[in-house]
Amino acid sequence: MMRLPTLALAFALVVFVNGGPANAQDKDENTLTFPERAIPAGARIYVAPMNNGFETYVIAGFQEKKVPLTVVTIRDRADFEMTGVSETDKAGWAKMLFLKSSSSAETASIKIVNLKTGDVVFGYSVNKGNSARGKQSAGEAVAKHLKEKVDSRQ
Amino acid sequence: MLHRVLLSASTVGLLLIGSSLHAQDPGKSIPRGAKVFIAQMEDGFADYLSNAIQKKKVPILVVKDKSDAQFEITGHSESVKASAAKKLIMSNFHSDEQASISIANLSSGEVVYAYSANKKSSAHGKQTTAEACAKHLKEFIEKK
Numbered sequence: 001m002m003r004l005p006t007l008a009l010a011f012a013l014v015v016f017v018n019g020g021p022a023n024a025q026d027k028d029e030n031t032l033t034f035p036e037r038a039i040p041a042g043a044r045i046y047v048a049p050m051n052n053g054f055e056t057y058v059i060a061g062f063q064e065k066k067v068p069l070t071v072v073t074i075r076d077r078a079d080f081e082m083t084g085v086s087e088t089d090k091a092g093w094a095k096m097l098f099l100k101s102s103s104s105a106e107t108a109s110i111k112i113v114n115l116k117t118g119d120v121v122f123g124y125s126v127n128k129g130n131s132a133r134g135k136q137s138a139g140e141a142v143a144k145h146l147k148e149k150v151d152s153r154q
Numbered sequence: 155m156l157h158r159v160l161l162s163a164s165t166v167g168l169l170l171i172g173s174s175l176h177a178q179d180p181g182k183s184i185p186r187g188a189k190v191f192i193a194q195m196e197d198g199f200a201d202y203l204s205n206a207i208q209k210k211k212v213p214i215l216v217v218k219d220k221s222d223a224q225f226e227i228t229g230h231s232e233s234v235k236a237s238a239a240k241k242l243i244m245s246n247f248h249s250d251e252q253a254s255i256s257i258a259n260l261s262s263g264e265v266v267y268a269y270s271a272n273k274k275s276s277a278h279g280k281q282t283t284a285e286a287c288a289k290h291l292k293e294f295i296e297k298k
Contacts (some may be wrong), residue, residue: 004295020175023298039255040286044241044264051170053229053230053231053232054230054256056228056229056230056254056255056268056270057230057254057270059254059256059265059268060254060255060256060268060269062268063267063268063269063271064270070264070265070277071256071264071265072258072262072263072264072265073226073228073258073263073264073265074263077263090234093237093238093239094241096239096240096243097243100243100244102240102244102246102250102274103274104234111283133252133272134250134272135230135232135254135270135272136252136254136270136271136272137272139254139270144179151216
């Protein structure tokens with residue numbers, strides 16, 4: 001004859017064992033995943049205006065890094081849309097005095113959305129503490145990593 | 155017989171693919187003498203760019219009216235004047251310049267060319283970055 005605390009303990013153990021995998025499954029469902037074959041080569045992408053004109057540096061990065069996408073200026077003709085933010089922190093006197101560097105610090109973050117499905121298919125952020133070429137470096141970093149994404153899906 | 159049919163079908167397919175690729179190329183280039191409109195940019199960079207296009211003898215025609223143009227140049231420019239710290243600590247009085255342009259075909263809406271320039275301690279300010287953009291644009295047009 002089992003006692004009441006023992007029964008309660010056994011019940012709790014059963015609930016824990018059954019609940020464990022269920023929780024893990026919930027976590028898997030909540031994990032951010034990007035769909036397979038998300039951005040095909042040759043897809044048409046619209047780069048939305050960003051602060052400080054960062055979109056033009058990203059487009060120039062596409063050209064420099066030979067990203068196999070077609071940039072369009074009309075959103076209605078695009079398959080994907082890139083949006084993002086960019087920030088520049090200019091070198092202060094302390095950085096110049098102690099580090100002898102007048103390079104700016106650049107941060108930028110972008111995301112690409114499939115305009116048909118609304119899915120976010122790619123996201124990337126870049127942080128350059130001592131950017132050799134300012135926004136150009138950040139724009140080219142975005143382009144380089146996007147190219148890797150597009151190439152790997154071919 | 156089947157082999158011949160397959161061979162001729164594949165040949166026709168390759169020809170079609172080749173012609174479609176060939177047809178896409180002109181859309182990605184800027185022909186000599188193309189009419190280009192330069193959109194307004196920060197700090198009057200459009201004027202610097204227009205002058206640089208003339209100076210570097212870029213084989214395009216800059217027009218004032220967008221409706222007359224086949225292509226449009228948009229872009230961004232930023233200048234950072236030498237701060238007191240830069241002048242005192244680094245003995246440098248030149249500004250840092252960065253600019254970026256992109257050229258879109260107005261009929262297709264596709265961006266056909268883009269370039270960005272970054273000049274630390276620019277000798278001639280915006281003029282330097284504008285001429286860098288013009289020089290590379292000229293190379294792009296003449297390469298095609």
